[in-house]
Amino acid sequence: MSFKDTLLNGEQGLFKPNGLTPMQKLALRFVVVGVLFYGLTAIEGMIMRMYQIEPISGINPEHFFAIMTAHPLVGIFGSSYSIVFGAFLFLVPYLMKKPLWSIKLGNWSFILVTVGTLTFWGSAFISHYSPLYTLYWPLPADFSQFSPVGGAVFILGIALVMVGTIFFVINIFKTIAYTPEGHEKVSGRAMLASATGFSWKESIFRKKSKRRENLVSLPVAAIARGTVDTMLNAGIITFTGVLILVYMVAAIFGTSLENTAVDALLYKNWFWWGLDLIADGLVLIFVAGTWYLLAMLITGKDLYMARIARLALWVELIVSWTVWSHHLMSDQAQPGFLKIISGELVTAFELITQGLAFVITLVTLWSARPLKMTNPLKFLLGGLLGFGLAVPAGIIQADLGLNRILHNTQWIIGPHVHVAILVGLTMTLYAAIYFLLPILSNGAKLYSQKLANFHFWAHIIGGIGMGAFMGMAGMKGMLRRTIYYNGEYNLYMILAGICGALLLLAFFAFLYNVIMTFGVRGLIGIFTPAKLKTKELLPQAE
Amino acid sequence: MVDSTLVLNGQTIAYTIYAIVIILLMAWFGYKVTTEGKASVIKAKLFYAFVIFLAVLGVSLHLATNATIPWVSMDLNRANITPDKVIEISVADHQFKLPDDKLVVKKGEIVVFDVTSEDLTYGFGIFRKDGSMVCQMQVVPGHKNDLMWKFEKSGIYTIRSTEYSGPKGHKMVLSDVLEVKE
Numbered sequence: 001m002s003f004k005d006t007l008l009n010g011e012q013g014l015f016k017p018n019g020l021t022p023m024q025k026l027a028l029r030f031v032v033v034g035v036l037f038y039g040l041t042a043i044e045g046m047i048m049r050m051y052q053i054e055p056i057s058g059i060n061p062e063h064f065f066a067i068m069t070a071h072p073l074v075g076i077f078g079s080s081y082s083i084v085f086g087a088f089l090f091l092v093p094y095l096m097k098k099p100l101w102s103i104k105l106g107n108w109s110f111i112l113v114t115v116g117t118l119t120f121w122g123s124a125f126i127s128h129y130s131p132l133y134t135l136y137w138p139l140p141a142d143f144s145q146f147s148p149v150g151g152a153v154f155i156l157g158i159a160l161v162m163v164g165t166i167f168f169v170i171n172i173f174k175t176i177a178y179t180p181e182g183h184e185k186v187s188g189r190a191m192l193a194s195a196t197g198f199s200w201k202e203s204i205f206r207k208k209s210k211r212r213e214n215l216v217s218l219p220v221a222a223i224a225r226g227t228v229d230t231m232l233n234a235g236i237i238t239f240t241g242v243l244i245l246v247y248m249v250a251a252i253f254g255t256s257l258e259n260t261a262v263d264a265l266l267y268k269n270w271f272w273w274g275l276d277l278i279a280d281g282l283v284l285i286f287v288a289g290t291w292y293l294l295a296m297l298i299t300g301k302d303l304y305m306a307r308i309a310r311l312a313l314w315v316e317l318i319v320s321w322t323v324w325s326h327h328l329m330s331d332q333a334q335p336g337f338l339k340i341i342s343g344e345l346v347t348a349f350e351l352i353t354q355g356l357a358f359v360i361t362l363v364t365l366w367s368a369r370p371l372k373m374t375n376p377l378k379f380l381l382g383g384l385l386g387f388g389l390a391v392p393a394g395i396i397q398a399d400l401g402l403n404r405i406l407h408n409t410q411w412i413i414g415p416h417v418h419v420a421i422l423v424g425l426t427m428t429l430y431a432a433i434y435f436l437l438p439i440l441s442n443g444a445k446l447y448s449q450k451l452a453n454f455h456f457w458a459h460i461i462g463g464i465g466m467g468a469f470m471g472m473a474g475m476k477g478m479l480r481r482t483i484y485y486n487g488e489y490n491l492y493m494i495l496a497g498i499c500g501a502l503l504l505l506a507f508f509a510f511l512y513n514v515i516m517t518f519g520v521r522g523l524i525g526i527f528t529p530a531k532l533k534t535k536e537l538l539p540q541a542e
Numbered sequence: 543m544v545d546s547t548l549v550l551n552g553q554t555i556a557y558t559i560y561a562i563v564i565i566l567l568m569a570w571f572g573y574k575v576t577t578e579g580k581a582s583v584i585k586a587k588l589f590y591a592f593v594i595f596l597a598v599l600g601v602s603l604h605l606a607t608n609a610t611i612p613w614v615s616m617d618l619n620r621a622n623i624t625p626d627k628v629i630e631i632s633v634a635d636h637q638f639k640l641p642d643d644k645l646v647v648k649k650g651e652i653v654v655f656d657v658t659s660e661d662l663t664y665g666f667g668i669f670r671k672d673g674s675m676v677c678q679m680q681v682v683p684g685h686k687n688d689l690m691w692k693f694e695k696s697g698i699y700t701i702r703s704t705e706y707s708g709p710k711g712h713k714m715v716l717s718d719v720l721e722v723k724e
């Protein structure tokens with residue numbers, strides 16, 4: 001095939017969008033848009049990195065911080081949420097062998113997350129609304145620095161994403177609980193109890209011989225437990241958004257509300273409690289679940305210590321509700337016992353739960369050696385390494401002694417946040433994408449394995465390298481969320497910039513590979529209405 | 543009290559060694575899992591021992607730092623310790639207001655920085671000449687923000703906000719305003 005043919009119709013013309021079911025289209029839409037938003041996040045990241053080497057004259061500080069506000073939110077909601085939603089809306093019915101409860105609602109989730117992300121991104125771009133994602137009170141309502149209209153549009157965008165998220169949550173729980181026509185009737189309540197882990201006493205304390213079988217498989221349980229945190233987080237963010245909006249609407253109508261009515265420390269506790277449902281909740285739970293699923297699919301074997309893995313997922317859910325104080329260790333008014341119990345000790349549990357997931361996955365893989373080094377396996381190992389590096393980095397900073405000299409430095413955002421997100425989470429998501437690609441595309445062939453290899457190496461070296469150099473800068477006192485004008489930390493920022501460029505190259509290699517695999521026509525075809533009218537996940541053989 | 547540079551160096555060495563080991567371990571695993579060999583699983587006993595090891599490791603890190611990093615217990619007990627000096631600082635409209643143009647403390651004396659915010663959430667950090675951080679705390683409006691510290695080295699230090707408080711916040715730097723005398 002000529003280059004032009006491949007560009008238009010994909011590798012060997014194998015990808016036929018007309019042959020896709022509505023479910024395949026839904027999942028692919030989420031994944032493609034999620035990947036594009038990842039690209040936007042990486043480009044924004046690189047702009048910030050260049051700015052940290054040498055403040056760019058065309059970008060003023062207001063704009064710089066607006067980029068810093070949009071960047072993580074586009075990354076987390078626009079990219080990670082989209083990819084996760086697409087994958088799980090497909091996988092839950094796939095693993096449970098029944099159709100998704102509502103494809104229509106799934107498409108609404110897709111539209112709302114995409115439009116919401118574009119809305120808050122656009123608002124930050126135009127109005128430079130930039131309270132950063134931690135929104136410490138009363139900063140989001142400080143209208144001497146920000147325009148209330150820009151802020152209101154920003155919050156509207158976040159609200160749209162949250163509505164899309166709630167639709168996702170409903171769809172997942174309904175799919176787990178409902179009995180489709182023609183299937184044997186199941187108790188929805190029992191299914192949900194098993195999925196979320198609230199029948200745990202049953203599986204631990206009963207004798208082996210008397211134990212009832214789990215109603216849902218382990219990966220579905222992981223998805224359900226992560227979805228509980230997704231739901232709680234959506235509630236917190238929506239509530240917070242409404243609170244800020246009240247102040248904005250009042251400002252737009254010329255009234256200034258008393259912002260001391262909201263206690264800044266209480267708000268900070270509230271906000272971090274909610275935010276940790278993402279960082280220490282759904283991310284860790286979804287990731288562990290994806291590791292388990294991939295390990296089982298790659299090896300074709302049962303998971304090692306499956307019962308303990310199930311229990312650990314449940315423990316992680318509870319832990320995620322109780323660790324928020326590790327973000328408030330440098331807040332002197334925060335009670336000391338909360339800093340020690342929630343901030344240090346319960347947080348240390350994450351070493352256990354994530355360590356278990358790490359080992360269980362590795363032992364399961366080992367039980368089937370020799371394995372072929374496929375793309376999913378490669379990226380899975382990368383994802384495991386990412387968390388192997390980032391979780392201990394987090395435990396170190398969640399320490400009363402060390403937090404005093406690490407808080408708000410580049411250490412936090414480098415070896416911990418970016419290594420967890422870029423190497424741990426993103427590589428796990430890529431493993432799932434490479435695995436699902438042939439299933440979702442009815443056997444389309446990857447255009448180039450060489451590009452996939454480059455994608456892997458450039459991403460892992462770039463991700464770990466960037467984290468390391470940011471960490472070194474942090475150790476030398478470089479703060480996050482600020483601007484240095486005299487090249488104080490230039491050596492580290494240039495090295496981190498080179499690694500960032502590698503990450504960006506990795507992304508473009510992947511994007512090019514995807515375009516050449518599906519073809520431009522194929523990619524457009526993903527977004528047109530499905531020709532097949534079926535609720536089935538995959539096209540049925542004639 | 544040990545200087546915070548020593549703690550930072552110790553942490554850097556420990557984490558770097560750990561990072562190298564885990565990277566090598568994963569590389570070895572990736573190689574081995576794809577080559578011929580015995581496919582086995584580890585014994586349950588070993589697995590549970592690993593769980594216990596993780597629990598001990600997580601908790602002992604905090605116990606170890608609690609015993610060796612002196613500012614931890616001083617911070618937790620600061621209500622019961624009488625300081626040698628209290629420096630009251632207020633912050634409003636992205637400006638620190640110091641009691642004097644230059645703050646002077648003596649090496650080895652216990653000093654409390656009592657910082658009050660009149661509007662936003664800020665940070666309060668003390669930095670050495672080479673840019674490295676001595677210590678920091680958050681400055682939350684409506685609450686008492688008091689950092690107790692004992693300087694081990696004489697020298698000139700800079701105060702800087704360590705928390706984002708909007709685009710204006712990055713200019714909150716007071717260079718060389720704190721002197722620690724022998």
Ligand code: HEM
Nearest residue numbers: 041042045046048049072075076132133421480481500503
């Ligand atoms: C090539 C890829 C990337 C580069 C070069 C990059 C670079 C950066 C830079 C320079 C900052 C500012 C750090 C500072 O405070 O000084 C930052 C912040 C951040 N980034 Fe990234 N980043 C990348 C990818 C991502 C992705 C994919 C995500 C999330 C999915 C992410 C999440 C964050 C978060 C949460 C922050 C903190 C923002 C804040 O302090 O409010 N980054 N990034």
